[in-house]
Amino acid sequence: MKKRGRGKEKVTKLIKFAERAKGLEIGDKIKLILFLTGVKPNGEIILKVDSKNLGEKFDFEKKLKEEQIIFSASKARSYEEIKKIKGNQVIWEIKGTYFIYDLFGSKKDKEVFNKYLSLLNKGKYNQGDLVGGKHYGYPLSCVKKFIKEKDENFLKKKYTYWNYYKKQQDLDRKFPFIFHRACSLKCKDSIRMNQKYSEALKKVSKKVYKEYLSRSKFKGGLIVGGISDVEIKGKSIWPKKEGYEYELIFKKPFRKHYFLVSFLSRKKYELGQVLKGEVALRYDYAKVRISRKKRKVIKELYHKRKLPLLGEVTVQTGTL
Numbered sequence: 001m002k003k004r005g006r007g008k009e010k011v012t013k014l015i016k017f018a019e020r021a022k023g024l025e026i027g028d029k030i031k032l033i034l035f036l037t038g039v040k041p042n043g044e045i046i047l048k049v050d051s052k053n054l055g056e057k058f059d060f061e062k063k064l065k066e067e068q069i070i071f072s073a074s075k076a077r078s079y080e081e082i083k084k085i086k087g088n089q090v091i092w093e094i095k096g097t098y099f100i101y102d103l104f105g106s107k108k109d110k111e112v113f114n115k116y117l118s119l120l121n122k123g124k125y126n127q128g129d130l131v132g133g134k135h136y137g138y139p140l141s142c143v144k145k146f147i148k149e150k151d152e153n154f155l156k157k158k159y160t161y162w163n164y165y166k167k168q169q170d171l172d173r174k175f176p177f178i179f180h181r182a183c184s185l186k187c188k189d190s191i192r193m194n195q196k197y198s199e200a201l202k203k204v205s206k207k208v209y210k211e212y213l214s215r216s217k218f219k220g221g222l223i224v225g226g227i228s229d230v231e232i233k234g235k236s237i238w239p240k241k242e243g244y245e246y247e248l249i250f251k252k253p254f255r256k257h258y259f260l261v262s263f264l265s266r267k268k269y270e271l272g273q274v275l276k277g278e279v280a281l282r283y284d285y286a287k288v289r290i291s292r293k294k295r296k297v298i299k300e301l302y303h304k305r306k307l308p309l310l311g312e313v314t315v316q317t318g319t320l
């Protein structure tokens with residue numbers, strides 16, 4: 001294990017930063033802390049900046065430099081969140097900017113990372129994924145599986161719709177502390193890593209650990225906003241489905257945000273269907289229980305967005 005930094009005191013300063021930073025979501029706080037303690041070799045984290053935390057970017061970079069951590073920062077990009085739901089419109093608005101930071105354990109790691117980027121730029125994705133996976137410390141078994149499962153034809157042969165989405169859900173629940181998709185529920189390396197990361201986090205930052213474990217519950221209206229699928233040329237690879245993975249949108253804000261959560265169900269609902277239920281949030285996933293189906297269906301529900309491509313940053317799941 002690599003030990004980082006010249007003195008514990010400074011690392012502590014950065015850990016304190018991670019604990020209180022408003023611009024870091026919980027997953028990024030965890031990643032940063034695990035990197036700082038040397039458990040995670042390298043890491044990519046996102047820092048959001050809006051009017052409430054304008055100084056955090058400067059503060060973060062200053063502390064990284066003091067600690068002599070090699071890093072690169074992306075240019076500013078904008079992100080959106082749902083502002084309101086009006087009629088059939090889910091209206092998003094730009095909330096602020098975000099920066100992607102790549103943090104490196106050593107100069108050599110930075111070189112490997114650049115190799116990874118150059119492979120991706122050349123379109124050598126599989127080779128790139130192998131290099132990238134190693135860089136981030138992901139188990140080889142999982143990286144190989146990830147590469148295989150990028151192929152829709154492989155997915156079609158290997159899984160039914162239900163089995164595929166059920167597996168993703170089970171993996172998310174079994175391994176809340178890792179940052180890669182485990183190849184299976186039995187993957188020994190992932191089990192070990194999940195355990196190690198969880199213990200390290202608990203030891204170094206009780207605050208973030210507790211926050212991550214805390215539960216919260218939303219009760220109220222939920223709108224069916226979408227159905228997950230895998231397609232080849234616009235056609236589902238699973239024309240027959242034994243269930244559905246829905247994207248549910250909270251009808252009312254919860255902790256000041258409209259959340260989007262996934263929900264796997266055997267039942268068939270229409271897009272725009274309004275449901276009533278409970279969502280229990282813990283770690284970075286949600287458990288949904290539907291109590292009833294309302295008569296209301298919002299016809300032609302659509303997302304009014306300025307930035308259609310930034311889903312990963314705007315989707316709010318988990319505890320905030």
Ligand SMILES: [Zn+2]
Nearest residue numbers: 141142183187
């Ligand atoms: Zn694995």
